[in-house]
Amino acid sequence: MQNTEHKVLVANRGEIAIRIVQACRKLGLDFVCVYTAEDAESGHVRIARQLGGEKSLFRVSSYHDANELLSVADEAGATAVHPGYGFFAEDYRFARRVSQRGRKLIFIGPSWRVIRELGDKINTKRLARSLGVPTVPGSDKPIYDEMEAEKVAQSLFEFQEEQGVERPLVLVKASAGGGGMGIEEVHSLDLFRSVYRRIRNYALRQFNDEGVLIEQRVNDFNHLEVQIVSDRSGKNPVHFGTRNCSIQSTGLQKRVEIAPGFDSSSYSYAFDADKLLEDITNHSLAMARKVGYDNVGTWEWIVSRDGRPFLMEVNTRIQVENGVSAAIARIHGKGGVDIIAEQIRVGLGEPLGYTQEDITFEGVGIEYRIIAEDPDNRFTPWVGRIEGFRWDERDWLSMHTHVPTDSPYDIPTEFDPNLALAIVWGKDLAQVRERGLELLDTITLEGVNQAGPMRTNIAFLRRKTADVLRF
8 A cells, every 4th residue: 555644534433333343453554533422432432542642533513414424534534434324325425525625635535526416316217228238127217297297107107017016106206305215106097197296296295306216116026236346547447246135124134244246056046147247247337438437336236036137227336235345355365354444445546456357256245234133023113221242252253343342332223223243154055054153142242221122123133144145
C-alpha cells in the first residue's frame, strides 16, 4: 500500500466500523472513528481507543449529520471517508459534497456520478435493457397515462399466464417513492384501473409526482448477488463470485447468505445452475464496464424456479455479506481475501493489481446474521441487556461483532438489533452445514429485559441451515 499518508474517517458504527478499522490497520493507514452517546459501549469504540487512542475517537450527536461528520474529518485531519453501509453509503449528494468541498476528501465508494446513475432504478433498468441484460418485466419509465398503464398491465398478466403462473400478480408502484412506500399488488385486470388511480393520487400527494411503475410480481424465486470490485480506472472490473441470500425474514430482510449462489454438485436444479451463475456474472460485469464502475458494488438478481434471471438493482456500496464471498475467494491462490481492504485500497487510487484469471474459488461459505429478535412473532426486535455472549474459536470461523464479550451490554433502541455476523467455511456444502450447526449449538447468548429472557434467531438459523441452496 503506497498511500500510507492517508487517514480514513469511519463514518459508521458497530460491526462494519470495526472491520473498516481492521482493514485500515492491515493497509498501514490511520483512522478516526465517530460514536454517539448510545454507542459509548460499542465494540467499535473500544477497538478505536485500543488501536488509535483517544485522538481517534470523536463523539457526535448523530451518524446522519453530514455537517458534523465533515467537521470531525477536518478536525482530525482525515483525507478520506468510508461510509460503510447504510447512512450515507449510497447518497450521491454526500459523495459529491465530500469530493468537491473546499477541503476535498476521497469518498471510499463509487464516484458520485456512478452512485447517481445506478441508484436510480429506472435508469438502471434502461441501462440493463440496452445491454440485453434481463430485468423484471414491466415499464422502464414512469407512466402518467391510464390507458398506457392498463396496456402494460394486460401484457404482464398475459405473459404470466403463458408461463403457467396460477395466480398472476402485477405490482403498481409510485415511481418517486422508496422503501416499500406506495406499492400495491393487483391480481386482476378488472381491479387494475382503480388501484392505478389510487397509487397515482398517493404519489402526487406524497412526492408531488404522479408517475407510476408497472411491474410483474415474481413469486417463488431465489435471491442471488454478484460481488464486483474495480479500481478507479473503471475499465477492469472483476467479480468475487455469487452468493444466495434467499433465507430471509417475513420482512424480506436477509438472515442467511451462502456462497456460491447454487451448488450443482449437491442438488439437481430444474435448470443449468452453472450456466446461470456464469450468465448473471457476465451481465453484471458488462454493466460495470459500461458505466465505468470504480469501486465495490453488488448486482442483485432474482432467479425464477425455471432458471430465468432478472436484475433487480445495483447496490453501490459494501454489503453486510461481503465476508461470505471473501471466504471462498483466493487471489493468486492465497486465501484471506478482505474485500473491505480491497475497497479502501482501490478507493484511494491503487490499481487493482490482478485480473479475473488470478481469482479462484474454493469451498462453500455460510454467513449467519445473529440478531436479537423473535422469529415466531414476526421477527419482532428484542431490546434488553445481554449478559453473556460466547463461542468457541475455530479456524473455519470468523465472528464479527460489536457486542462486548467480557461485560454486559445494553442493546441501543436507536439502531437495528443485529448482534454479530458468523462466517463459516467448509470444503463442500455438507461440511459447511455440519460446521454451521456446530457453531449454532455451542453459542452462548443470554440476556434479560422486564418481560423475561432474551429472544434470538439462533434456533431459526439452525432450522434454515438444512434449506440452504435448495430451490
